[in-house]
Amino acid sequence: MSESIAKVPHDESLEHGLLGWVGTIDHKRIGILYLVTTLGFFLIGGVEALLIRIQLARPENNFLSPEVYNQIFTMHGTTMIFLVVMPALIGFANYFIPLMIGARDMAFPRLNAMSYWLLLFGGLLLHFSLVAGGAPSAGWFTYAPLSETPFSSTKGTDYWVLALLVMGVGSVASAINIIATVLTLRAPGLTIRRLPLFVWMVFVNSILIILAMPALNASIVMLLIDRQLDAHFFLPANGGSALIWQHFFWTFGHPEVYIMALPAFGMISEVIPVFSRKPIFGYEFVAASTVAISILSFGVWAHHMFAVGLGYQGNLFFAASSMLIAIPTGVKIFNWIATMWGGSIRFTTAMLFAMAFLVEFVIGGLSGVMFAVAPIDWALTDSYFVVAHFHYVLFGGTLFAMMAGTYYWFPKMSGRMLSEKWGRVQFLLLLVGFNMTFFVQHFLGMMGMPRRVFTYPDLPYWGALNMISTVGAFIMGAGMLVLVGNIVMSLLRGERAGDNPWNAWTLEWATTSPPPEHNFDRVPPVQGRRPLWDLANPDKADWKFKKVEGGDPSFGKNRTCMFSFLVSEAVFFIMLILSYLYFNSGKFGGPTASSSLDAFKTGIYTICLLASSFTIWLAEKYHHRKQFAAFRGWLVVTILLGVVFMAGQGAEYVGLFDRGITVSTNLFATSFFTLTGFHGLHVCVGLVALAILLGLAMARDGAKMIAPALGTIGLYWHFVDVVWIVVFSVVYLKILS
Amino acid sequence: MTTHQFLTSAWEANPLVIALCVVVLVIYGWRIRFSARSGFLIAGLVLSALVLVSPVDALANGYLFSAHMLQHLVLLLVVPPLILLSLGGSSVVKRLAGRAISPMAILTCWLAGLGAMWIWHVPSLCSAATQSPAIHRVQYVSLLAMGTMFWWPILAPRREQRISPFAGIAYLFSACLGCTVLGIILTFAPLGACPAYLSPSDRLGILALIRDGWGFTPEKDQQLGGLLMWVPACMVYLAGIISQLVRWYGESAEEPGEVPIRVLLERMS
Structure with a gap:
């Protein structure tokens, strides 16, 4: 461990004021850069959402033309997924993983910085399309052949592809960095089985990222070749297959939604125990179910394709596996509830968001499992029911969890407490606004309203429900503005936070708020899963009741990095080889x-x-x-x-x-x-x-x-x-x- | 012929299979002695016998690619772990010499497991096995042998020869990937992954039953075969991974005053 301390370079940027932020390689600064950037993109994506809702507030509205509307919902989805949720989770991971494992920085600090800048410039590249002929307009998963040149003639889709490639490199680099960090830089005594659940879940998530992103890369590279080099991978008219786009994309797309959920689960697993004053119930179950979810997530992608004609057998197998994947998630929910049971609950804003997460995520999860039943999917796919489902899991789930994480960890990052009063205001606005916006969309979906339509006819109740949804969206917007205000006011005048304002137990609370550049003057001894509890209560220490031992294999930093990278490249090549096999089976004209x-x-x-x-x-x-x-x-x-x-x-x-x-x-x-x-x-x-x-x-x-x-x-x-x-x-x- | 008639009449008590099962049971009872863990052996033998003498075997012999796939998955992925589990911890096994398994050996075992799957799905080999009884027997033996090799690093009777649970997860996951890729290829490949099944010779007179009664066209049959290798096979690997996780976490946690979970797990496996 000491050799890694000696080798991390001193971050000279810290001596150069504002300009220093540009050159920083310190994981804490990079984490903050991620969070500030994603907040900015969140506001942009939020404005896009409000524009959508304004257009949909009344039937036959003409606030936005159809072409503009298509661009806005495509940008909204792409922004929220790739420029907000994924990077924000990586930002939190960047800041807190080294702290939670008692390390000095990430395993590869310069790679870390590169990942951030790739995110920023990828996002800017994507938005550049707005002034270069038009934003992409084929939806966030740009199905072929709509996304091909004959049907999407502006350069928007090309910008989408290139931006995603740039950001994808950043994501994979972050994931590799996290894997190397967790495996090689843990403090003495912090064995893998004693890892805080946030760290464990982000670690498993990183493995998911390196396995899933290459599938996206393969798909979009093939799309780019189609568009720029006149190829026909996905154009049925020339022998290509639009279906292959769907398979390849969803091979990425389904693990992607778990990539967006697992770190959020990790945050909840930190917040709930601290504010229930009880250790997490069933640590092993939460940890093992995380692995189960990751593996199963690769076996369910065709449930996005039930309506595409895979055949009775294919649908059956994927319906069964999709229903199975609800089990490990359910295990987690029960563990979190059991953690709260009999605990002494502190209703801080973070805890309020965590509890709301439980309810909203379960609602979203249940509507998801409904989709696993293929005939229900046939009726409801591509309707507003789906929109309601994924907003419940991604906003009510992941975003609420990120709010919990924000209120929990903001004191550590800034040294100031966020105002609890305004936190509750934000929570109420968000809770009411969110449910107002998206609960009614379940009904709209069941009543037949399709998604991605720029307007709709004046059918009974459609207008009223859409109006309710729009009003809810504005209430949500107000709530997010309250958060921004809260952050600004707290940075200027907030109450000073000590080292450990919440009396929490993991290592990040064992240093000052904010931590010094080198993170720890001295890392506390680690003999269990709650080092600070053991330190403060030596006679009631965890390890007196239950020993968590276990030697771990030792890993080299470089080897781990290269191994992870090669695994990722292997998946990329497997996708290309599969596409070669697919397109070269069967008879066709021309050279073979x-x-x-x-x-x-x-x-x-x-x-x-x-x-x-x-x-x-x-x-x-x-x-x-x-x-x-x-x-x-x-x-x-x-x-x-x-x-x-x-x-x-x-x-x-x-x-x-x-x-x-x-x-x-x-x-x-x-x-x-x-x-x-x-x-x-x-x-x-x-x-x-x-x-x-x-x-x-x-x-x-x-x-x-x-x-x-x-x-x-x-x-x-x-x-x-x-x-x-x-x-x-x-x-x-x-x-x- | 109706389904009911077929199911009741298509059992073929293959004397070789029955004899082998009996021999295995006798050797086990004599050298290793019966105990609670022999349940695994019984399960393994019953499953292999079932898959080799029941109507599944009749279907696999040239009629249905998916039935042949089911047979193979059981013989490669289910029976070997059961047999290995039945051997663990017994006094005879303890007396055998054993060192920790080398990385080269681990790789060989992994390749054996994956190789068994991929080799037998080369179209010409697949057809040959279906049409020639001798090659078919070689196939069965190879599946059992290579399956046992594959599961050895995970379930070796001597605990020193088992790889750590952490490595076990990586081992099983990568194998799962290899199995899945083949399953995907078979599911989506055009007809002819195993040409012998395209036009079966109707020895038992049930072709009409299969094609019209059950609706199994060659396309559906191949797709089902691929799907079986893709999804349920993955579940077997997943179960293995979960058991490794249970072992890993169980190994580490001990509550004073209780029998350590580690010892309990040792007794069980």
């Missing part, structure tokens, strides 16, 4: 793998690439033995072999272009170029990394200096080779046709 590819020639280049795996292993071996000349030699050979492979690929590409086979020729060509192209890109990145290593190793003590990086880059290189083995077998040897 058999007619246009030379497996023998490529086989030779393949042998070169595989040999390079062997040579880099040799290089590592000699480096280990301190025979640096041999090490450098084998590194050069590795690079050369990689270059030969790329040259071969290049020659093959040129040959194909000469014969008129380009990305847009037919689906074989498109999927071939996409798959091998991305692999080639990864090889090039690897070559650049190896060249940098070589360059550094040429310096006098360079070879010793690069030791930590060598094994890590070697892992990456082996991965690239393994992917090629699979790609070669599938594309050139056609083993799965």
Whole structure:
């Protein structure tokens, strides 16, 4: 642990005032940057929501034209999901995970900063579309073929894709950082089984992020290729499949909604015990059910596609698994209730929001389970019932939980207490406004009002219910303005908070509010799950009643980082390989793998690439033995072999272009170029990394200096080779046709 | 033939299978002795016998791809863990030499489990196994053997040879992913994942029953086979992961005055 303390650089930005915030790598400042930015985007998304509600307040309204309306609801959804909820949760995680595990900073502080700036610039890129021809207007999940060029001719969708790619890199980087931090930087005594539940849930969530984001990346990259390079992945008219977009997107999309829920569950698991003055009931159940939810979340995505014609059997299996996933969530709800039972409850604003969360999330969850029953889904899909469902889980659930987290942790972040009085005002406004807005939408949905319509006819009660919904939305808006005011006033004149205003038990409360740059002067001893309780009550310490022991395996920071990254890339390649298999099964016209590819020639280049795996292993071996000349030699050979492979690929590409086979020729060509192209890109990145290593190793003590990086880059290189083995077998040897 | 007639008449008491079950029972009773944990063995043997002599087997022999899938999933994913569970902790096993399992061995076991699935779904091999009884027997034996190898790092009779629960979760999750990808491919692949099932030879005279009575077209059949490998198989891995989590958390928590959960778990498995 001490070696990591020594290695984190001193954040010099702290000496430069406001400008210092731009260059900061301190996780606390980055966390605050995230939270302030997401608050800003929240206000933008909220204005978009109010515009929607104004347009829908009366039947046959003409406040917004249909084209503008489409752009606004697309931006509202995209903003709220990718620019508010996800980054805000990551912001809280950034600030509090190092504190809660007794660490000095995140495992990779500069990577952390990069993730934040990618978020900001991704968001700006998305909004730039407004002045560059029009915002995206095909809905937040941009179904094909609506999102393809013939039907979405402005550049909005392209901006959407590029912005999401930029932000996606940031999210995956944050997730990798969190995984490495939690696995390698815990204070002594803080074993994995003693982790605060917020940390555990964000950790599991990060694994979910690295597994799910690549599915999104694969989908939107394919969409971009369609739009910009005239390909036809998703255009049925030319042999593509709009259905594949749905499958690929929802493979990301369903885990995404759990990505937005799990950290919120973590916050609730911190707030409820503290304000019930009882430890969480059934820690192991809450922790294990988190894992169950994550795994199951990958097996239910087709419940977004019940109305698309998967067939009776497909619907049946996905209905069953979707109903199953309600069980672990239910386990959590019962544990939180049991925590409150018999506790001595303090009705602070944070606790009020947490209790409201329980009710609202259960309502949202129940409407969700209703959708698991396929025939109900057929009646209610794409109606306002769905809109009501996801707002209940995302706003009534996640956002309320974030409010609880805000009121709980604001004192720690700023050193000031938020006004409880105004907190209650906000809570009431939000509670009333939220339910007013969205409860009536259940009825509207059941009465048949479709979602994403810019207006509706004057059917009985539709106008009245919509008006109620609109008024509720404005009440919610007022509530959020109260929060902003509360934050500003509290920063200026709020009551000073001590180290531990709530008498809580986890490590972040064992330092000043706000914490100093180095977080802790001294980390308290950790022998259980509530270190501060044990410290304050030595005779009633948790570990006297129940020991939580367990050695944990030890992890290296670099290895963990690279491993997580490679897992993420593996999913990306699996998606591209699956799309290749899909588009190359069955008969179609034009060039095919058999007619246009030379497996023998490529086989030779393949042998070169595989040999390079062997040579880099040799290089590592000699480096280990301190025979640096041999090490450098084998590194050069590795690079050369990689270059030969790329040259071969290049020659093959040129040959194909000469014969008129380009990305847009037919689906074989498109999927071939996409798959091998991305692999080639990864090889090039690897070559650049190896060249940098070589360059550094040429310096006098360079070879010793690069030791930590060598094994890590070697892992990456082996991965690239393994992917090629699979790609070669599938594309050139056609083993799965 | 009606469904009822089929279900009552299509049992084929394969003497080899019955004999093997008896032999296994006898060896177990003699060397390891019966105890509460033998329930696992009985369950395992009953399941394998069922899947090999019941109408499921009749259907799997050339009629329904999905029935063959069910058979394989049971033999690969359900029976081996049951057999391993029945061996744990017994005095005979304790006497055998055992060291901690090496990373290479873990990888081999993982590849065995996944390999068994993927190899037998190469279309030509799948058809060959359906059409040739000899290859079919090789297939059965390989599934049981490779299944046992796969589950060894998780459920090895000697606790020292089991990997840590944390690693067990990663092991099972990655295997689940591999199984799921194959299931997805089979569900959405065009007809012909296992060509032998496309036009079965109607030895038992039940083709009409299957196609018209039960509505099983070849497309639906292949889709169901893929779905079985995709969703229920995942549940088996998930159950394994949950049991690893239970073991992991149970291992760590001890309340003074009570029998440590760790010891309880040890006695159970």
